[in-house]
Amino acid sequence: MRNKIISWSILAVIAMSVVPLFVSDTFVLRILTEAIMWIGLAIAFDVLAGYTGYLNFGHGAFFGIGAYSTAILMVQANWPFVMALFAGAVITALCALAAGFPTLRLRGAYFAIATWALSLAIQQLALILTITGGPDGMRLPALLNPLYFFYFMLGAVTTTFFLFWFLLEHAPFGLKLKAIREDELGAQSLGLNPTRLKIQAFVLSAVPTGILGGIYAYWITFIDPASTLSDLVSDQALVMVVFGGMGTLIGPVIGAVLIFAFKTVFWAYLSDFQLLYLIILGAVIALCVVFLPNGLWGTIITRNGGNGGMKKSRMIGPKRNQKNADKTQKLAGALKDCVQKEGGE
Amino acid sequence: MELLPQALIDGMMLGGIYITIAIGFSLVYGVMHIIDFAVGEWIMLGAFMGFYLNQWSGLDPFLLLPVVFLCFALVGYLLQPVIHRVVSGRQGNPLLMGLVFTFGLALMFRGIALTSFGFFSHSIPSAFSSKSFFYEHGEFFVTVSGIRLAGLVYALLIAGALHWLLKKTNFGLGVRALAQNRDAAALMGVDGKRISSYVYGIYVGISAMTGVLIGSILSVSAQMGPNYTIVAFFVVVLAGMGYLAGVPWAAFLLGLVQSFFLIYLDPGLTMLAVFVILFTILLVSPRGLFAKGV
Numbered sequence: 001m002r003n004k005i006i007s008w009s010i011l012a013v014i015a016m017s018v019v020p021l022f023v024s025d026t027f028v029l030r031i032l033t034e035a036i037m038w039i040g041l042a043i044a045f046d047v048l049a050g051y052t053g054y055l056n057f058g059h060g061a062f063f064g065i066g067a068y069s070t071a072i073l074m075v076q077a078n079w080p081f082v083m084a085l086f087a088g089a090v091i092t093a094l095c096a097l098a099a100g101f102p103t104l105r106l107r108g109a110y111f112a113i114a115t116w117a118l119s120l121a122i123q124q125l126a127l128i129l130t131i132t133g134g135p136d137g138m139r140l141p142a143l144l145n146p147l148y149f150f151y152f153m154l155g156a157v158t159t160t161f162f163l164f165w166f167l168l169e170h171a172p173f174g175l176k177l178k179a180i181r182e183d184e185l186g187a188q189s190l191g192l193n194p195t196r197l198k199i200q201a202f203v204l205s206a207v208p209t210g211i212l213g214g215i216y217a218y219w220i221t222f223i224d225p226a227s228t229l230s231d232l233v234s235d236q237a238l239v240m241v242v243f244g245g246m247g248t249l250i251g252p253v254i255g256a257v258l259i260f261a262f263k264t265v266f267w268a269y270l271s272d273f274q275l276l277y278l279i280i281l282g283a284v285i286a287l288c289v290v291f292l293p294n295g296l297w298g299t300i301i302t303r304n305g306g307n308g309g310m311k312k313s314r315m316i317g318p319k320r321n322q323k324n325a326d327k328t329q330k331l332a333g334a335l336k337d338c339v340q341k342e343g344g345e
Numbered sequence: 346m347e348l349l350p351q352a353l354i355d356g357m358m359l360g361g362i363y364i365t366i367a368i369g370f371s372l373v374y375g376v377m378h379i380i381d382f383a384v385g386e387w388i389m390l391g392a393f394m395g396f397y398l399n400q401w402s403g404l405d406p407f408l409l410l411p412v413v414f415l416c417f418a419l420v421g422y423l424l425q426p427v428i429h430r431v432v433s434g435r436q437g438n439p440l441l442m443g444l445v446f447t448f449g450l451a452l453m454f455r456g457i458a459l460t461s462f463g464f465f466s467h468s469i470p471s472a473f474s475s476k477s478f479f480y481e482h483g484e485f486f487v488t489v490s491g492i493r494l495a496g497l498v499y500a501l502l503i504a505g506a507l508h509w510l511l512k513k514t515n516f517g518l519g520v521r522a523l524a525q526n527r528d529a530a531a532l533m534g535v536d537g538k539r540i541s542s543y544v545y546g547i548y549v550g551i552s553a554m555t556g557v558l559i560g561s562i563l564s565v566s567a568q569m570g571p572n573y574t575i576v577a578f579f580v581v582v583l584a585g586m587g588y589l590a591g592v593p594w595a596a597f598l599l600g601l602v603q604s605f606f607l608i609y610l611d612p613g614l615t616m617l618a619v620f621v622i623l624f625t626i627l628l629v630s631p632r633g634l635f636a637k638g639v
Contacts, residue, residue: 117575
């Protein structure tokens with residue numbers, strides 16, 4: 001299953017990278033670039049929401065921090081794009097560290113609330129500061145080369161995806177995060193340090209988001225608080241992740257593609273009913289949680305006997321499903337091994 | 346300096362409204378372990394119901410409160426089983442699922458309200474609006490508007506009623522038992538499902554009533570929801586999650602912070618100040634001002 005997914009992903013990336021050879025329409029290219037960006041945002045959101053079990057309503061804020069720091073460095077300090085983007089990523093990481101330190105010591109609820117307050121505070125800050133241009137936003141030097149941004153975005157998201165794949169599905173890091181999601185006290189008793197792991201996951205989720213924000217800013221050449229810092233970024237990422245399947249890497253990709261396709265069609269043909277979009281987003285989230293809690297991809301893999309996504313396997317109590325129970329035992333054993341190997345954190 | 350008493354009084358009045366926003370929210374977290382992201386939307390829907398009822402019947406909003414309470418309590422009572430199903434499923438981390446679900450509800454409610462009620466903001470006329478008291482002593486002077494005073498009285502009445510319900514009745518005993526330990530309470534014969542439904546109904550009803558009050562003191566608009574959700578969150582984190590007795594003090598503190606920013610500093614900075622306070626509290630005393638949260 002795993003090797004299959006890896007080979008399919010590599011195939012998909014190759015297919016995406018040859019698309020511009022056949023399609024010269026800039027509109028299509030633009031849609032594809034944005035779709036790729038949303039895939040990146042959704043998988044970054046899922047590191048914290050799906051794997052660690054912490055909802056980050058400040059996802060949009062980190063997108064905006066990346067966008068604004070890149071823009072400010074390029075406009076005010078005349079830095080070249082790549083350097084500004086790198087600096088933006090560092091700034092995003094520092095912000096995530098600062099915001100994560102007090103809030104991630106606590107349980108999920110506090111974190112969701114604090115990150116939401118953070119995103120509101122950053123919105124207000126961007127509106128009143130002069131360096132960000134306030135409500136008028138900022139203009140960046142224009143580079144009218146859609147191909148450049150298509151490949152840049154594709155490269156960034158591909159790197160993120162395979163890095164996440166290695167860290168979360170291959171290395172023990174993903175297993176540790178899942179242990180925290182399932183039972184934080186239990187994870188602690190196995191010798192893990194949940195706070196440190198959660199902060200690592202938070203930074204891991206924030207940095208790609210900031211980088212995508214920076215690329216977005218240079219690509220669109222105009223940013224303002226309404227477009228980059230609004231709650232819509234977090235809301236859409238949440239819908240994509242929940243719809244596709246939390247706690248998997250493929251789920252958010254599927255969710256992002258489907259929701260983005262729906263959004264594009266919706267705005268193209270039904271733009272008179274903009275408010276309907278909000279209702280549909282909300283309804284999709286609520287219905288998904290009730291009827292499809294594993295999301296599309298999660299439902300598919302659990303139906304095939306897999307033990308992925310948000311599905312919780314029973315470790316104690318009646319063993320309704322011997323196969324799953326064995327698997328869980330094995331996972332717990334592997335987790336213990338990897339903790340012992342590191343000599344405890 | 347002569348504005349100081351006014352700032353204090355305004356802060357207290359504002360804090361009074363915040364008590365009723367946060368108290369049901371804290372109760373629901375304590376009993377059902379649900380963070381309800383839709384708290385602001387319940388307030389907004391209640392405010393609109395009050396507005397239309399007032400236009401239709403011409404009655405004073407304070408007389409309409411029981412009607413709004415009953416309607417919304419019924420809605421909450423009927424909705425609770427769905428939430429119960431979400432948070433007690435076999436998915437990892439039920440808290441997360443509850444949060445995601447209520448967040449979806451909030452988005453949906455906001456979209457529906459914006460579609461059907463429009464973007465305009467209204468206000469609900471009340472007989473108290475025209476009254477106000479003026480007090481002068483030396484260089485200090487204070488104006489107290491009648492409606493805000495009525496709001497404060499209402500908030501204290503609600504808090505008192507809730508206190509009575511939780512501490513003096515059998516129902517309250519069940520609620521407190523449920524908050525302490527769900528399984529043990531069930532073994533003692535407490536019907537968790539039914540009591541949770543009642544608690545959720547009470548919470549939704551109180552939130553909707555508060556909405557009517559906010560509609561007559563401030564204004565009603567379809568976008569008002571998130572502003573009050575953040576207030577509820579702030580007060581509850583400050584008080585300590587699920588610690589009801591801390592709610593009034595935290596609410597008064599937030600009211601004072603807001604009125605001081607309004608009078609002395611830039612009102613545009615309020616959200617920033619709120620975040621800084623939240624951040625500091627979480628850093629210094631993660632379980633709220635009184636260190637009694639969950």
